[in-house]
Amino acid sequence: MPDDTQSNRMIHIRSLSANDQSRIREIVTAAGNFSDQEIATAMELVDEALQKGEESGYIIVVAETPEHAGEIDGYACYGPTPLTEGVYDLYWIAVDPKAQGRGIGRILVEYVEKDTRSRGGRLLLIETSSRDEYQPTIGFYQRTNYELAARIKNFYGIGDDKLIFSKELA
Amino acid sequence: MPDDTQSNRMIHIRSLSANDQSRIREIVTAAGNFSDQEIATAMELVDEALQKGEESGYIIVVAETPEHAGEIDGYACYGPTPLTEGVYDLYWIAVDPKAQGRGIGRILVEYVEKDTRSRGGRLLLIETSSRDEYQPTIGFYQRTNYELAARIKNFYGIGDDKLIFSKELA
Numbered sequence: 001m002p003d004d005t006q007s008n009r010m011i012h013i014r015s016l017s018a019n020d021q022s023r024i025r026e027i028v029t030a031a032g033n034f035s036d037q038e039i040a041t042a043m044e045l046v047d048e049a050l051q052k053g054e055e056s057g058y059i060i061v062v063a064e065t066p067e068h069a070g071e072i073d074g075y076a077c078y079g080p081t082p083l084t085e086g087v088y089d090l091y092w093i094a095v096d097p098k099a100q101g102r103g104i105g106r107i108l109v110e111y112v113e114k115d116t117r118s119r120g121g122r123l124l125l126i127e128t129s130s131r132d133e134y135q136p137t138i139g140f141y142q143r144t145n146y147e148l149a150a151r152i153k154n155f156y157g158i159g160d161d162k163l164i165f166s167k168e169l170a
Numbered sequence: 171m172p173d174d175t176q177s178n179r180m181i182h183i184r185s186l187s188a189n190d191q192s193r194i195r196e197i198v199t200a201a202g203n204f205s206d207q208e209i210a211t212a213m214e215l216v217d218e219a220l221q222k223g224e225e226s227g228y229i230i231v232v233a234e235t236p237e238h239a240g241e242i243d244g245y246a247c248y249g250p251t252p253l254t255e256g257v258y259d260l261y262w263i264a265v266d267p268k269a270q271g272r273g274i275g276r277i278l279v280e281y282v283e284k285d286t287r288s289r290g291g292r293l294l295l296i297e298t299s300s301r302d303e304y305q306p307t308i309g310f311y312q313r314t315n316y317e318l319a320a321r322i323k324n325f326y327g328i329g330d331d332k333l334i335f336s337k338e339l340a
Contacts, residue, residue: 085327150320
């Protein structure tokens, strides 16, 4: 059995609960590529999802490792893109750098794709920055078969483009 | 004096007030290219702007014609794009079809550009649909020197792409 599958079996994806908030803040901070403002925005979405559930427009799942006493090592935040039919945005995904290399990011993305499909989603979009510190993230999206659908030059700042990756969910 | 300038002098751009709400609803409904959901979204932004002012993230201005007893014939809604430096979105712009051809759309766009520049904005983005009923809108953006910066295929629906127009504000 390949290593990948073995590590998959040690990761459990479940819905967000109120106890996860501080650990998610640790993860997005440790990830190292998010600005303070981005971290604040990520945490606002967690707040909204906890307060309003899916009515917030945000679905949040966490990846926990049962054999590590249920430690959470990653999370994803996604939801239907307003004013579209069947388009979903993957707003945030982050894995603790200490837990990287165990396939947690890939397991989260696969979960999000499967869940989006089961909700009638046909297209998943991910926006990211072209800055150097996002190169590993961009490589990850490419390895998980996302295509660069669009680039908005100088969006986040001069020389810092917005990249929009997309995947058709067949 | 060219007609354009003359008609410009008859249009006055001012900030949103609570009395404008029903007229804005009439305009976006009369415009004919917005779905019920889009109209509801446009009106939510008007609500938010009235309740919270610019803290809402939305700046709304209306075009009134003093010689027609201050009748409002168009409006624009714009604001800073979250998580960017100096990028603004023109979220909505609409002119009553009965008042089209008098340059109101252009006057609104020029006002938005000037105001955005004075707020330190360097890039203005406009998202629209590729559907046939938006062709006049697309033509209008092209005539006012917006460039097609990106296209997200099948975004709003199958065969209905999202177009992102942009203009650098020098």
